[in-house]
Amino acid sequence: MKKYEIIVTDLEQKIFKDIYKENDLLPSENELAKQYASSRATVRQALKILEENGLIQRRHGYGSIVISHEKLLFPISGLTSFKELQTSLGFQSKTEVTIFGEITINQELSALTGFPLNSEAYHILRRRQIDGKFTVLDRDFLRKDFAGNLTKEIAQDSIYAYLENTLNLDIAYAQKEITIDFVSEEDLELLDLTPQDRHIVSVKSHVYLADNTPFQYTESRHQVDKFRFTEIARRQKR
Amino acid sequence: MKKYEIIVTDLEQKIFKDIYKENDLLPSENELAKQYASSRATVRQALKILEENGLIQRRHGYGSIVISHEKLLFPISGLTSFKELQTSLGFQSKTEVTIFGEITINQELSALTGFPLNSEAYHILRRRQIDGKFTVLDRDFLRKDFAGNLTKEIAQDSIYAYLENTLNLDIAYAQKEITIDFVSEEDLELLDLTPQDRHIVSVKSHVYLADNTPFQYTESRHQVDKFRFTEIARRQKR
DNA sequence: CAGTGGTCTAGACCACCAA
DNA sequence: TGGTGGTCTAGACCACTGA
Structure with missing residues (x-):
């Protein structure tokens, strides 16, 4: 498992388990890099994926906000069979x-x-x-x-x-x-x-x-x- | 204009002007980095955008292929008003x-x-x-x-x-x-x-x-x- | 202002592909 | 095997937000 995948999975679970709740801020990129013993670039790659999947919304100069995930049902989008x-x-x-x-x-x-x-x-x-x-x-x-x-x-x-x-x-x-x-x-x-x-x-x-x-x-x-x-x-x- | 935007715009134009044609390979990331006097990371950021916009398809170990862009009509997707x-x-x-x-x-x-x-x-x-x-x-x-x-x-x-x-x-x-x-x-x-x-x-x-x-x-x-x-x-x- | 995310660099190693 | 894209690092500077 690649490092950024580990970070994505871990953050996903924390969001779904409500450890990070709706409208919460995630820790900063520097903080996350420390936590996962990685570079900031790798953390950013993970956050990008979470953003694309609609789990967080990033904001320049402010932080990464957790989006409501109850609304995320039934995406026929994304090539799902x-x-x-x-x-x-x-x-x-x-x-x-x-x-x-x-x-x-x-x-x-x-x-x-x-x-x-x-x-x-x-x-x-x-x-x-x-x-x-x-x-x-x-x-x-x-x-x-x-x-x-x-x-x-x-x-x-x-x-x-x-x-x-x-x-x-x-x-x-x-x-x-x-x-x-x-x-x-x-x-x-x-x-x-x-x-x-x-x-x-x-x-x-x-x-x-x-x-x-x-x-x-x-x-x-x-x-x-x-x-x-x-x-x-x-x-x-x- | 940011550097990666310049690269995106330039490559877009070259694709639309058929300088890079359908099914052509783009120059390699290292080659593009040289051409634009940038780092490979910046080139990759640009290529990521072109891929998301459906203009190219990247292939590990092979290269970036230009996709047919005649089919790209009428995307109501993407929050267009x-x-x-x-x-x-x-x-x-x-x-x-x-x-x-x-x-x-x-x-x-x-x-x-x-x-x-x-x-x-x-x-x-x-x-x-x-x-x-x-x-x-x-x-x-x-x-x-x-x-x-x-x-x-x-x-x-x-x-x-x-x-x-x-x-x-x-x-x-x-x-x-x-x-x-x-x-x-x-x-x-x-x-x-x-x-x-x-x-x-x-x-x-x-x-x-x-x-x-x-x-x-x-x-x-x-x-x-x-x-x-x-x-x-x-x-x-x- | 201190802290955040956004951009960018120059390197490294790995996984994959075609010849 | 040499060249490609994929991952990752450690650093730098900038642009933006809030207090």
Whole structure:
């Protein structure tokens, strides 16, 4: 474990255990450097992470204030997968793999996914049940040359866990887009929608590996009243 | 201008001018440190910002890759106000101030906004026109003890510009939430909705100052088919 | 004013990557 | 293996906040 990670973890725990309470000041950077027997730069690296995670707010010439952390629920932001969400929130839920196929990328799919023309990809359609009702429909395209031997069983569990832990693929970032679409035939067929539902929330993601190759394209369609997205936004000074 | 800002700006321009093209490698950190006559730490601070802004992707042991920047349109993320968006995107648009009033924060409003009970606040309702149609409805609550003498004229222009540039208020971060609501009576009355529209996108923001005081609460209601939200999400390793 | 966080330097060693 | 980015140090000066 790296030194700055140790500091982050320790401060996180102290915040969650209310040793440092909401609106408290953390010890100064010099003080923390002494406490952790580190340089100030290392402490600052740790504080930067706490700030990005929305746990503290730093103030020039004053100190680092602890932010209310009760409000920090349910960040769909940050590339979190369904399985992770589900376990961390303790939902009653199930995943059904509707389609598990392979496909050659044609012109249209290449434009959509960013994959090379004529490359081979998995095409997976899954629907996810929350509290007994199918509320989310996920369509995934994954490049076969990277995703190795994906199976239906893995798709039923967590694809991300498999890619990152088993294949050691380095997933770096995603370009996400949220829009509201009209309900499609397919949505009606596969999700438990009420007849009055005309709209659906669509979250499209292009997922890239560390070396910048487009690796996955996902469209996730959520029943409108089950969707919620939260994030901490910091004002960009520059 | 700080040294790392100079480096960021310079590299940004070189990327936008295609001197460094998509999928190119930037010069190494040591090389850049030489070029800008700075330390490596300063170069790294600049590269960190470029990475957070989605312009490059850094890779351990390899280098910093330039990411496609054509995809970077319309980030509502990052606390951007309507006026900024409008000017940066060149929309034809207009803002109408429907309500400009003052209000004492009661129990209910205190819970909603986080403002102290019995404090004084501005209550502003604005509707925004894009291409001749009212598509966005903004309801703002701003604490009067911070927002000084706000006027209807300022509200018609940009409140943020006034607060930051004129009052020098230090807006630090916002907790945002996106949900889909049912269309309300008020929405129907003030927005140009079609009779079939049943849903509306609601973006709620709690805005905080640098010293962590809740300062503004905004609910922004967007016509469903005019709403689009994009962001770059990085996978959290920790 | 003393103390805080923000910027910056010049070094060091390590972990990773491609050839 | 040589070059890359990732971590870390020990120091310096500056800009800002509060009393």
